[in-house]
Amino acid sequence: xxxxxxxxxxxxxxxxxxxxxxxxxxxxxxxxxxxxxxxxxxxxxxxxxxxxxxxxxxxxxxxxxxxxxxxxxxxxxxxxxxxxxxxxxxxxxxxxxxxxxxxxxxxxxxxxxxxxxxxxxxxxxxxxxxxxxxxxxxxxxxxxxxxxxxxxxxxxxxxxxxxxxxxxxxxxxxxxxxxxxxxxxxxxxxxxxxxxxxxxxxxxxxxxxxxxxxxxxxxxxxxxxxxxxxxxxxxxxxxxxxxxxxxxxxxxxxxxxxxxxxxxxxxxxxxxxxxxxxxxxxxxxxxxxxxxxxxxxxxxxxxxxxxxxxxxxxxxxxxxxxxxxxxxxxxxxxxxxxxxxxxxxxxxxxxxxxxxxxxxxxxxx
Amino acid sequence: xxxxxxxxxxxxxxxxxxxxxxxxxxxxxxxxxxxxxxxxxxxxxxxxxxxxxxxxxxxxxxxxxxxxxxxxxxxxxxxxxxxxxxxxxxxxxxxxxxxxxxxxxxxxxxxxxxxxxxxxxxxxxxxxxxxxxxxxxxxxxxxxxxxxxxxxxxxxxxxxxxxxxxxxxxxxxxxxxxxxxxxxxxxxxxxxxxxxxxxxxxxxxxxxxxxxxxxxxxxxxxxxxxxxxxxxxxxxxxxxxxxxxxxxxxxxxxxxxxxxxxxxxxxxxxxxxxxxxxxxxxxxxxxxxxxxxxxxxxxxxxxxxxxxxxxxxxxxxxxxxxxxxxxxxxxxxxxxxxxxxxxxxxxxxxxxxxxxxxxxxxxxx
Numbered sequence: 001x002x003x004x005x006x007x008x009x010x011x012x013x014x015x016x017x018x019x020x021x022x023x024x025x026x027x028x029x030x031x032x033x034x035x036x037x038x039x040x041x042x043x044x045x046x047x048x049x050x051x052x053x054x055x056x057x058x059x060x061x062x063x064x065x066x067x068x069x070x071x072x073x074x075x076x077x078x079x080x081x082x083x084x085x086x087x088x089x090x091x092x093x094x095x096x097x098x099x100x101x102x103x104x105x106x107x108x109x110x111x112x113x114x115x116x117x118x119x120x121x122x123x124x125x126x127x128x129x130x131x132x133x134x135x136x137x138x139x140x141x142x143x144x145x146x147x148x149x150x151x152x153x154x155x156x157x158x159x160x161x162x163x164x165x166x167x168x169x170x171x172x173x174x175x176x177x178x179x180x181x182x183x184x185x186x187x188x189x190x191x192x193x194x195x196x197x198x199x200x201x202x203x204x205x206x207x208x209x210x211x212x213x214x215x216x217x218x219x220x221x222x223x224x225x226x227x228x229x230x231x232x233x234x235x236x237x238x239x240x241x242x243x244x245x246x247x248x249x250x251x252x253x254x255x256x257x258x259x260x261x262x263x264x265x266x267x268x269x270x271x272x273x274x275x276x277x278x279x280x281x282x283x284x285x286x287x288x289x290x291x292x293x294x295x296x297x298x299x300x301x302x303x304x305x306x307x308x309x310x311x312x313x314x315x316x317x318x319x320x321x322x323x324x325x326x327x328x329x330x331x332x333x334x335x336x337x338x339x340x341x342x343x344x345x346x347x348x349x350x351x352x353x354x355x356x357x358x359x360x361x362x363x364x365x
Numbered sequence: 366x367x368x369x370x371x372x373x374x375x376x377x378x379x380x381x382x383x384x385x386x387x388x389x390x391x392x393x394x395x396x397x398x399x400x401x402x403x404x405x406x407x408x409x410x411x412x413x414x415x416x417x418x419x420x421x422x423x424x425x426x427x428x429x430x431x432x433x434x435x436x437x438x439x440x441x442x443x444x445x446x447x448x449x450x451x452x453x454x455x456x457x458x459x460x461x462x463x464x465x466x467x468x469x470x471x472x473x474x475x476x477x478x479x480x481x482x483x484x485x486x487x488x489x490x491x492x493x494x495x496x497x498x499x500x501x502x503x504x505x506x507x508x509x510x511x512x513x514x515x516x517x518x519x520x521x522x523x524x525x526x527x528x529x530x531x532x533x534x535x536x537x538x539x540x541x542x543x544x545x546x547x548x549x550x551x552x553x554x555x556x557x558x559x560x561x562x563x564x565x566x567x568x569x570x571x572x573x574x575x576x577x578x579x580x581x582x583x584x585x586x587x588x589x590x591x592x593x594x595x596x597x598x599x600x601x602x603x604x605x606x607x608x609x610x611x612x613x614x615x616x617x618x619x620x621x622x623x624x625x626x627x628x629x630x631x632x633x634x635x636x637x638x639x640x641x642x643x644x645x646x647x648x649x650x651x652x653x654x655x656x657x658x659x660x661x662x663x664x665x666x667x668x669x670x671x672x673x674x675x676x677x678x679x680x681x682x683x684x685x686x687x688x689x690x691x692x693x694x695x696x697x698x699x700x701x702x703x704x705x706x707x708x709x710x711x712x713x714x715x716x717x718x719x720x721x722x723x724x725x726x727x728x729x730x
Binding site: 041043044062064066067080081082083107108109110111112113115116117128204205206207208209277294295296306310312313314334 | 408427428429446448449479480481493495569570572573574642659660661675679
């Protein structure tokens with residue numbers, strides 16, 4: 001096992017001890033990639049990594065044993081299609097020495113329901129939690145290598161965003177602008193992760209599907225895009241307009257920019273995530289747009305584009321050095337336009353540091 | 366609701382009555398696409414469709430309400446990030462009139478563990494099953510429109526496969542051949558789903574990751590590829606060689622072709638899936654390669670590339686008219702090569718009909 005993975009496994013066991021966790025069960029997910037650098041073929045065949053204080057091993061479909069063995073030294077409990085996974089899982093549970101009397105089990109919340117229930121059925125009376133205070137706790141505190149990877153990913157994204165806005169012209173479609181951005185990613189060795197381009201009233205849907213809408217004079221433009229390079233993704237939203245701003249654009253943009261600044265100013269270790277949400281939301285509510293801010297202020301970002309910590313009005317998560325998350329207030333005016341400004345920040349040296357170097361002002365085209 | 370969806374909902378309720386099911390819970394998956402033509406934004410926010418005899422409605426994150434509303438007329442029980450989903454789920458459960466005393470609940474096996482456990486925690490004592498005899502039962506019996514879509518998808522795949530083999534030359538990498546095939550898909554309006562290209566000994570890993578290996582004289586070549594067009598995917602494996610066949614290639618190829626033929630001959634309504642697996646496996650075992658056939662004989666294919674029915678040695682599933690699945694025996698010789706021949710078939714007019722029109726002989730290059 002490489003030194004990073006050895007450190008992570010030791011850190012996980014320390015968290016398990018602190019939280020009274022007997023067993024951690026990780027599916028074929030980003031959690032597995034983080035803990036074991038393994039991204040096994042994901043299908044309906046149960047695969048999971050079980051970790052106890054004394055043992056760590058995989059339940060593994062037999063036909064994936066050879067290819068997975070190239071990536072990890074941990075033991076495999078293989079099962080063949082003709083037999084099903086039950087016996088292999090039982091042997092793996094034996095190896096972990098986990099108590100069969102109401103063990104405290106952490107379940108990877110992202111694993112398939114049938115994988116999770118296979119395990120829970122094998123551990124009657126288990127007290128279950130998800131990963132937030134074990135694997136999630138570790139993943140939300142980025143190390144220096146992760147900081148550098150995220151920085152590089154976001155600097156590339158700045159250039160992709162600029163290329164997208166530079167391609168705006170009368171009659172161009174949302175899909176064509178997304179293709180420009182995705183082409184930029186690929187030409188620079190990055191893998192496109194998502195690219196939402198919204199013209200005019202489409203921006204009022206926070207999860208609009210980029211489509212065949214053509215750009216017209218007077219449209220607001222919203223681009224929310226990100227790509228992966230060096231294993232880590234980027235994420236950013238910027239807005240602009242074509243020809244002229246729709247009525248009310250500047251006022252909304254100004255409110256959002258102040259909301260971002262208020263949230264940034266509130267970020268420091270020891271503060272609860274809900275305070276960051278409140279800082280942004282208060283600015284928007286005071287401006288009269290409270291009902292138009294339809295979503296939380298942000299989400300964590302690391303191996304996954306959405307991960308802990310979530311910046312919501314209900315989140316008691318206490319922010320800590322090394323945490324990375326978005327600050328992305330939005331105001332959505334149905335039938336008119338929607339704007340959102342999104343920065344990804346890391347808590348570093350006790351305050352928020354923005355990864356992107358692109359200003360947040362509206363891009364005119 | 367369009368006529369197809371109305372028919373599917375009525376069919377689902379008939380299956381629920383036959384199987385004594387009180388509630389079906391469907392996640393943001395292919396099951397949801399099949400039942401409601403909706404593919405909602407999939408993230409960590411719980412979303413599910415609940416169906417009882419009297420009612421059908423969605424638990425839906427508030428920020429996806431507007432974009433989802435464009436695709437379905439079914440009612441939404443929306444929840445905001447700041448509140449969480451519990452209260453909305455409770456209201457939706459009330460609307461379904463589901464019994465709170467040990468209801469019989471079907472869970473979409475592919476939904477996230479946290480979604481499934483959110484529902485199960487709200488229904489203490491629920492008797493749970495997965496979808497195999499409700500939604501899965503319906504999805505595994507294709508209608509005429511699905512037959513035509515699958516046929517068209519596979520005829521395109523034949524041409525993509527031919528393009529891939531035609532591009533073989535000394536020193537080309539696996540990734541480059543995959544790029545040729547994926548480029549062909551895109552140029553013809555299809556979306557690449559997967560493309561596994563294996564040169565030489567790499568073919569001995571059933572789930573080899575297509576990589577930088579360069580083609581050499583005497584290499585076996587295995588290509589397993591598929592794309593989606595018209596909503597339905599294709600899937601096919603063919604093999605070939607470059608310059609000369611490695612020793613033993615012809616014998617292994619012949620065994621596999623006979624195994625495919627034996628399985629095809631065994632397919633008819635009323636036969637169990639395990640009998641198809643046995644028909645293929647017996648040929649391989651008789652030839653002395655039993656231990657080298659590492660996986661099941663096949664998987665169903667429809668909206669998903671892997672779905673019911675699974676053709677395994679343990680599957681008691683009774684085959685029926687309209688079912689679609691792969692027959693794909695393989696023989697893997699570590700350090701030398703691996704071959705697999707895969708056809709997708711539909712049971713039509715009482716027997717197996719192959720979608721592809723490409724012969725299974727080895728392609729020399």
